[in-house]
Amino acid sequence: MVNHWTPIYLKKNQKFEFIDELASGSIPALILKKAFSLKTCKKIIEKILDFNYVSNGPGIEKKIGVSLNSFINQKGTYFEKTRFIEKKLERYFPYNEDPRTLMQNILSTVFSMETRIAKENNSNYSKGVFRFHGTNESFKIHRDSAHYEAVGYQVSKIPLQFSAVLHLQPAEYGGELVIYRKIWKHSDEKYRTPYFGYSEKVVHDIESIKIKPETGDIVIINPIHYHAISKIKGKHYRISTGFFFAPTDEQTLTCWA
Numbered sequence: 001m002v003n004h005w006t007p008i009y010l011k012k013n014q015k016f017e018f019i020d021e022l023a024s025g026s027i028p029a030l031i032l033k034k035a036f037s038l039k040t041c042k043k044i045i046e047k048i049l050d051f052n053y054v055s056n057g058p059g060i061e062k063k064i065g066v067s068l069n070s071f072i073n074q075k076g077t078y079f080e081k082t083r084f085i086e087k088k089l090e091r092y093f094p095y096n097e098d099p100r101t102l103m104q105n106i107l108s109t110v111f112s113m114e115t116r117i118a119k120e121n122n123s124n125y126s127k128g129v130f131r132f133h134g135t136n137e138s139f140k141i142h143r144d145s146a147h148y149e150a151v152g153y154q155v156s157k158i159p160l161q162f163s164a165v166l167h168l169q170p171a172e173y174g175g176e177l178v179i180y181r182k183i184w185k186h187s188d189e190k191y192r193t194p195y196f197g198y199s200e201k202v203v204h205d206i207e208s209i210k211i212k213p214e215t216g217d218i219v220i221i222n223p224i225h226y227h228a229i230s231k232i233k234g235k236h237y238r239i240s241t242g243f244f245f246a247p248t249d250e251q252t253l254t255c256w257a
């Protein structure tokens with residue numbers, strides 16, 4: 001029998017028994033369809049495009065918000081920059097308008113668990129990153145694992161991690177999320193490329209699926225699977241926001257970026 005590897009689609013208020021299928025890789029993704037309305041996404045984009053504190057990071061030319069990946073060996077700087085940016089973002093998005101907070105609330109409902117931001121020595125981790133992928137950009141094959149990469153941070157003690165991405169504006173063409181049916185293993189490090197990501201060889205002959213994001217969808221994956229974003233084409237940015245999360249006890253999902 002062919003074992004089809006396809007996402008599970010849910011409505012945003014639908015409950016989902018936590019996440020064995022994603023953890024084991026028996027499904028590639030969980031997609032919460034239309035979790036945000038078109039109108040809300042448009043409002044968020046207008047605000048975030050007006051935000052002055054833009055940076056770049058591994059594999060991406062334009063982003064807002066702090067991600068651990070950029071500060072693997074600079075823990076003090078990571079928390080300092082997070083404090084600075086999150087304060088600015090709070091002014092833009094009063095508490096119940098920050099899409100990252102709203103996403104946390106949705107995850108809380110779907111998985112019937114509390115969500116909270118990871119903390120270390122009284123400092124909050126980053127709540128999430130807004131990403132802008134411009135035309136002709138792609139996002140190389142990579143995998144995310146704080147457990148392996150972020151040694152020295154408390155979140156590296158969590159063995160499992162999921163990624164939640166809200167699609168605020170899809171690319172006009174392209175910009176699909178490609179997920180490979182392969183989990184990173186240590187011996188793959190020989191395929192690692194300088195600065196960011198892995199050579200195509202790491203997924204040679206590996207089954208994959210493509211997810212074409214639609215505005216308002218939240219796509220949840222287990223990012224230890226290799227994944228990439230195909231080339232963005234057309235007039236506007238592909239804009240998304242997201243963070244990582246993981247169960248840290250029976251009732252709690254801890255979030256960070």
Ligand SMILES: O=C(O)CCC(=O)C(=O)O
Pocket residue numbers: 139144163165176177223227228229240242
């Ligand atoms: O924006 C997406 O579809 C996925 C982003 C991604 O590659 C990641 O979060 O690691």
